[in-house]
Structures are given as structure tokens and as C-alpha cells.
Amino acid sequence: MVQPLIEIRDAxxxxxxxxxxxxxGVNLTINAVESVSILGxxxxxxxxxxNLMSGLDRPTGGSVFFEGRExxxxxxxxxxxxxxxxxxxxxFNLMPVMSAAENIExxxxxxxxxxxxxxxxxxxxxxxxxxxxxAAHRPAKLSGGERQRVAIARALANSPGLILADEPTxxxxxxxxxMIMELLKNIHHAxxxxxxxxxxxxxxxxxxxxxxxxxxGLIVGDAQNPDAR
Amino acid sequence: MKFITIPIRNxxxxxxxxxxxxxxxxxxxxSFTALVAVSRGVGNAWTGSLAARGTHIVATNxxxxxxxxxxxxxxxGKQIExxxxxxxxxxxxxxxxxxxxxxxxxAVGWAPDEYMWREWQLSEGAKPGHDNMDGVILGSSTAQxxxxxxxxxxxxxxxxxxxxxxxxxxxxxxxGALVMKLSALQELMNRPGKVTGFHIRLQQPDNxxxxxxxxxxxxxxxxxxxxxxxxxxxxxxxxxxxxRAAAWSNSVIAIIMGLIVxxxxxAMSVIERTFEIGVxxxxxxxxxxxxxxxxxxxxxxxxxxSALGCLAGMELAHLLARMPQARGFLEIHFTTRQxxxxxxxxLFLGIAGSLYPAWRxxxxxxxxxxxxx
Ligand SMILES: Nc1ncnc2c1ncn2[C@@H]1O[C@H](COP(=O)(O)OP(=O)(O)OP(=O)(O)O)[C@@H](O)[C@H]1O
Ligand SMILES: [Mg+2]
Numbered sequence: 001m002v003q004p005l006i007e008i009r010d011a012x013x014x015x016x017x018x019x020x021x022x023x024x025g026v027n028l029t030i031n032a033v034e035s036v037s038i039l040g041x042x043x044x045x046x047x048x049x050x051n052l053m054s055g056l057d058r059p060t061g062g063s064v065f066f067e068g069r070e071x072x073x074x075x076x077x078x079x080x081x082x083x084x085x086x087x088x089x090x091x092f093n094l095m096p097v098m099s100a101a102e103n104i105e106x107x108x109x110x111x112x113x114x115x116x117x118x119x120x121x122x123x124x125x126x127x128x129x130x131x132x133x134x135a136a137h138r139p140a141k142l143s144g145g146e147r148q149r150v151a152i153a154r155a156l157a158n159s160p161g162l163i164l165a166d167e168p169t170x171x172x173x174x175x176x177x178x179m180i181m182e183l184l185k186n187i188h189h190a191x192x193x194x195x196x197x198x199x200x201x202x203x204x205x206x207x208x209x210x211x212x213x214x215x216x217g218l219i220v221g222d223a224q225n226p227d228a229r
Numbered sequence: 230m231k232f233i234t235i236p237i238r239n240x241x242x243x244x245x246x247x248x249x250x251x252x253x254x255x256x257x258x259x260s261f262t263a264l265v266a267v268s269r270g271v272g273n274a275w276t277g278s279l280a281a282r283g284t285h286i287v288a289t290n291x292x293x294x295x296x297x298x299x300x301x302x303x304x305x306g307k308q309i310e311x312x313x314x315x316x317x318x319x320x321x322x323x324x325x326x327x328x329x330x331x332x333x334x335x336a337v338g339w340a341p342d343e344y345m346w347r348e349w350q351l352s353e354g355a356k357p358g359h360d361n362m363d364g365v366i367l368g369s370s371t372a373q374x375x376x377x378x379x380x381x382x383x384x385x386x387x388x389x390x391x392x393x394x395x396x397x398x399x400x401x402x403x404x405g406a407l408v409m410k411l412s413a414l415q416e417l418m419n420r421p422g423k424v425t426g427f428h429i430r431l432q433q434p435d436n437x438x439x440x441x442x443x444x445x446x447x448x449x450x451x452x453x454x455x456x457x458x459x460x461x462x463x464x465x466x467x468x469x470x471x472x473r474a475a476a477w478s479n480s481v482i483a484i485i486m487g488l489i490v491x492x493x494x495x496a497m498s499v500i501e502r503t504f505e506i507g508v509x510x511x512x513x514x515x516x517x518x519x520x521x522x523x524x525x526x527x528x529x530x531x532x533x534x535s536a537l538g539c540l541a542g543m544e545l546a547h548l549l550a551r552m553p554q555a556r557g558f559l560e561i562h563f564t565t566r567q568x569x570x571x572x573x574x575x576l577f578l579g580i581a582g583s584l585y586p587a588w589r590x591x592x593x594x595x596x597x598x599x600x601x602x
Contacts, residue, residue: 056511057596081512087513102234109514
């Protein structure tokens, strides 16, 4: 039986005291262990929607449920983000003064105790994204694709059940984009993580099992994608 | 990686700003350390010199603010000696005197038959005889600074004296003093028949009860005088109280300046790192963790600055104590208590200075912060 992981009900998100509406009544349920792409043109509200799913942003109206429980406080969301959600950004957003390994370790503070335990987990993750040889390198010395692999490893740090990725291939050439999508898909299959990818690239979207389309702050399409591998 | 590595890296990212901040804190802590050490050093010098002479109680004018300005008839000593429990009384005239218009020295005068002459410790030479009015004893540190030795002449207010002996004491006040006959000093200073105070030795100094009783009896018998036990004298002296108050208020200002330096640096750094803080929030850092990171940065700055400042302040205090104007008046000791005070000041600086920037960082809206690139 499929279990809803995140449920968004009648979510509205206004800016500037209602003059701008980014989301105008969105209903969306993300089930555990599916891969979902959210496809839409620029300004359609994709990032806004993703931010509601992680609790980084709160809806102006409507509600958000995590594992069937309505999440209301900032504190609850902090706990969920720390242990249950991994975030991947378009612009990688790694700490420039820290090595690849240290960047991956950052989310573990307060969650995984003991320097040695953390170090072991870091090397596992470096292995997983194929960057063991670059552990000590700072982001400036890595290619775009390598940086995004570090960012994915960081998102996986605390073994979250859900990965939210906002345009993860937006800053990469097509070859690196394919590599990153392969990596995300592999993680999704091997570790049974739920994957939500925001994109305006149809090829990236096609990698997911479910395709959600958003236009002007409204969901206009939601279909299974039998062609996804 | 340890958690503390993260704030250290953040500070290392801006080496110039970090070093300037540390220097600012160091200056604040150095002045705090030096000021407090100097104000205590004056008291130490006093208490130490009295104890070394075997004085148990010091009597002086009730109303004089400062020992040097006190003025008592030298004949009072004989009356004080009649109070039961008192063993000896020595009248003493103390004043600052310019030697050969270069060195300021504490000049001490005792009447020829006073017990102080017997007790005074020499390292060289001899004490001037009963009727020798021109003979003086010079403290070894002053002798060294002036390049004088026994049998040399020195000029005090155009009158020539001969150095008969060199005295040596661990305490800087005694070791710097110039000792001479009371009547000679009275004449030099134009204070005939006057002394600044009386040194009193008790019959039973180790019996606290009897000491307290004698002190009380003395107070009743001589209401115009004030009697202080040796250990109280530094605490009760009004000049020293003033000096301590000045040192402490300057120190508080220095600490507040240090606090503002920390605050300014971290507030700037938090604004610069708005985006980074948004990322940390997105990858799962709780508010408490972000708060700890910023506050640790403040504490690291404060600890580094204070360690440097403490060392510099100690060095400064010793330097001041060696200056010709201050030599002999200051005795600098650093106690654990003082180190603890500096540590507390540093912790206060770091925590209070980083509180507001940390609060700002926690208050950032993560989505707004992420747009801040
Ligand atoms: N803080 C804000 N204040 C005002 N308007 C905002 C704010 N944030 C987003 N918006 C508006 O909300 C709408 C949706 O923004 P959002 O960032 O979700 O779009 P998006 O689909 O992610 O676009 P892109 O593909 O360009 O990233 C846009 O019209 C945007 O201008
Ligand atoms: Mg977007």
C-alpha cells in the first residue's frame, strides 16, 4: 500500500500582502518511495512549492502534512529537515572554506555523534558519489558535476527518506546533467528514497516515475510515467 | 571534523578582520589587566613594607586623605606607648623627596632612639650613629638606579648627606626608601615637630582577640587618630580606594569597548553570510546550532584576544613598575584570582558581544536568506 509522505492541501502562497500570488490552491500528495518531477516554466511557483515541502517557507493558506501529521511549528520543521529531508540546490551552495568531505559532514552535527562515526559516514558517501579521491579538495577545485555530487552526498548525510532537488542540473552541461540524474535515480532505487525534482527541463523530468506540471501557481497535470527507468 | 573547526574556519576566511578584532580585544584586556594590577600593586607595596618592618598597627590622622599629608605631633608616641598591650611605638615622617632633581624617592625619618633603627636590615655599610644627623641609609634599588654606593654624597634640597648604609628588602617600598634622622627630615621638609604616623608593635600580635581589644582601646584613648591593622591599611586608605575605583571604571570602559569590537565584527560577518546561513538552515541545521556557531566565533575571538591582552597587560604593569617615577611604589603580583577575572571578562566579552549577531542569524528567514546570493 502506498503511504503519503507529504501532503499539501489547498496551499496558497501570497507575497506583498496579496499583490503577488505564487501558489493559488495547490493540492499534492507525495507518496513514499516514488520519484516525482515538478515541471513548469520559470516563475510558475516550483521553488515556492518545494520550500513548502521542506518547511523552509510556510503557506499563506492551507496546510502541510508530513507522514500524516500536520506540521505547524518552526521547531518541528527543523527536526524534520535535520533527519528526514536532504536538499539539493541548483547552485550547489557548498561552503567554500571547507573540503568536500567537510561539506558532506555539516548536516551531521547534532544528529550523528562522534567524530569517528561521522568520518566513517562521510567516506561511505564519498564512495557512493565516486569522489573518494577528491575528499580533501575545496569546492573551487572541483568541476560543476563534482560539486553537485558533493552536494548530493551532503543531502544524503543523515540518510533522509526524502530528497528535494531544485533544478539540480540547471548549472550543468548535458553530459554532467545525465550523470547527476543517473546518480539520483540510483540512490532512489538502491536506498528507497523518495525523490522530488523541480525542473523546467523535460528530459530531466522524464527520468521520474511521476510527472507533475505546474503553471502559474496551479497544478495542471499529474500523471504516472511508465517510460521512466 | 570537530564542531569547533567550523567557527575557526569562518574566522580564518577573513584573516585581516579577525586579527584586527583580536588586537582590539587584546588592547581592551591589556588595559584592564594593567590597570587593576597597578592599583593592587600600590596596596601590595604598602602592606608588604609594613609587614616586613614588623608593624602591627599604624596610627594616623583620622581626617587625612593620604598618609603623606597627615600631620601629628611627634610627642604623641610616648602617650600611645602607655596603652596596655602596646610594646613599642615609632613615630615616622614620610614624604616624597627629589634626589638630585632626578629621582623621586620615599624619604623616611625616625627619631634616633626608635626601635625601627635596630630592625632595619642592611646589606652593606652601617647605620648612622646616634648623633650623626647627616648620615642616611639608601634602599638598594634606588642606590642602583642612581649609581650610588656607601660613602657617596647625595644632595637633598641643596643639603649634602652621606650614604652610610644600603638596605635591602624584598618589598619595593622598603627597598626604594631613603632613611634618615627624623629631625633632619623635619627640617628639610619644613615640618618641625611633626610626623605622618606611628608604627605600633603589640605585645601579643598573634592573639587576634587581644589585638582587636588594643585597637579598640587606642581608638577610645585617641579619638582624633585612626588605627589600622597592617592588612587593613591598603583597603581603608582613601587614596587607594580612589585609585581602585578609577582602575575599575576604566576597566569597565575597556571591556565595553572590547564587547563592541566583537559585536561589530560578528554583526558584519553575519550580514555577509546571510546566504550561507540560509543554506545551513536548508541542510538541516537547527536554530540552536546556528546560534552556537556564531557565539563560538565570538568566544574564540575573545579568548584569543584576552590571552594576548593578558600577557601584554602583565608586561605593561611590570614595565610601569620599573619606570623611574613608579619604582618602589608598585609591587606587581599576578594571582590566580586575577587570571580568573580576565577569563571571566573574556567569556563575558565573547558571549555578550555575539548574542545580538547570533540572534540576528537565527532570525533570518531561510527562504529570504537563500535569495540573498
Ligand atoms: N519573496 C518574494 N516576493 C515577491 N514575489 C516572490 C517572492 N518569491 C517568489 N516570488 C514570485 O513568486 C512566483 C513564483 O516564484 P518561484 O521562485 O516559486 O518560481 P519558480 O517556478 O521556481 O521559477 P524559476 O524556474 O525561475 O526558478 C514568481 O512570480 C516570483 O516572482
Ligand atoms: Mg525556482
